[in-house]
Amino acid sequence: MTQNAMTQDQMKSAVAKAAIEYITPKLEKESIVGVGTGSTANMFINELEGIKHLFDGAVASSEETAKRLQAIGVPVYELNDVNEMAVYVDGADEFDPRLNLIKGGGAALTREKIVAAVAKEFVCIVDDTKQVDILGEFPLPVEVIPMARSYVSRELAKLNAQPVYRQGVVTDNGNVIIDVHNLDITDAKGVEEKINSIVGVVTNGLFAKRNADLLLMSTSQGVETFTAK
Ligand code: 5RP
Numbered sequence: 001m002t003q004n005a006m007t008q009d010q011m012k013s014a015v016a017k018a019a020i021e022y023i024t025p026k027l028e029k030e031s032i033v034g035v036g037t038g039s040t041a042n043m044f045i046n047e048l049e050g051i052k053h054l055f056d057g058a059v060a061s062s063e064e065t066a067k068r069l070q071a072i073g074v075p076v077y078e079l080n081d082v083n084e085m086a087v088y089v090d091g092a093d094e095f096d097p098r099l100n101l102i103k104g105g106g107a108a109l110t111r112e113k114i115v116a117a118v119a120k121e122f123v124c125i126v127d128d129t130k131q132v133d134i135l136g137e138f139p140l141p142v143e144v145i146p147m148a149r150s151y152v153s154r155e156l157a158k159l160n161a162q163p164v165y166r167q168g169v170v171t172d173n174g175n176v177i178i179d180v181h182n183l184d185i186t187d188a189k190g191v192e193e194k195i196n197s198i199v200g201v202v203t204n205g206l207f208a209k210r211n212a213d214l215l216l217m218s219t220s221q222g223v224e225t226f227t228a229k
Helices: 008-026 039-054 063-071 109-118 146-157 188-196
Strands: 032-035 057-060 085-090 117-128 140-144 164-165 176-181 201-204 214-219 223-229
Touching: 008 039, 008 085, 008 117, 008 214, 008 223, 032 063, 032 109, 032 117, 039 117, 039 201, 039 223, 057 063, 057 109, 109 117, 109 164, 109 201, 140 146, 140 188, 146 164, 146 176, 188 201
Parallel strands: 032 057, 032 085, 085 117, 117 214
Antiparallel strands: 140 176, 140 201, 164 176, 214 223
């Protein structure tokens, strides 16, 4: 490691702090913050403690995130009880120049997608290992109703890709995950729609129809800001 090189954890922490700086001026006493899932989102939760007096509460994209928010004293609301969400902050497994994302490495993709849909602004926080030109090096997670697992795998294989059942993982919604390897994602919106139309699929981890509005990327040199092209 060179003298200035940062570890991935240091980069995650830096981008979490940058997200706090970005959202702070937008918060009001009644604001609800959507909070994502994963190690970068966890760093964001740690930082959120310092500004918890500035907003009303949060909606969590997973049971794990809800526990972490409660542990730092942030009220957690059910999404159905919330009319408006100022901002949603979450990590990603990959992002492209249009700020289309692959998410779901932590198996929370469906709730993440729902919370992102409700939020006025989706701020994605990543380190520079997540940047790609075309999505798909990271296997695409697909959440599937358990009884449809084999059928959906056969349908996914027809897309010239390799579906792999994520053994031992049950989502917060009681479903299973199939990770799709070597999928051609040159048309991210098209692939998102196509996979979601397979019966038995709950949703897939492509965030192209609802991509990020803003992305903060941590590098060893500092945090870069991207808006969708
Ligand atoms: C969880 C996710 C995460 O945002 C994604 O996996 C990135 O995680 P990390 O911040 O740990 O790299 O989509 O379902």
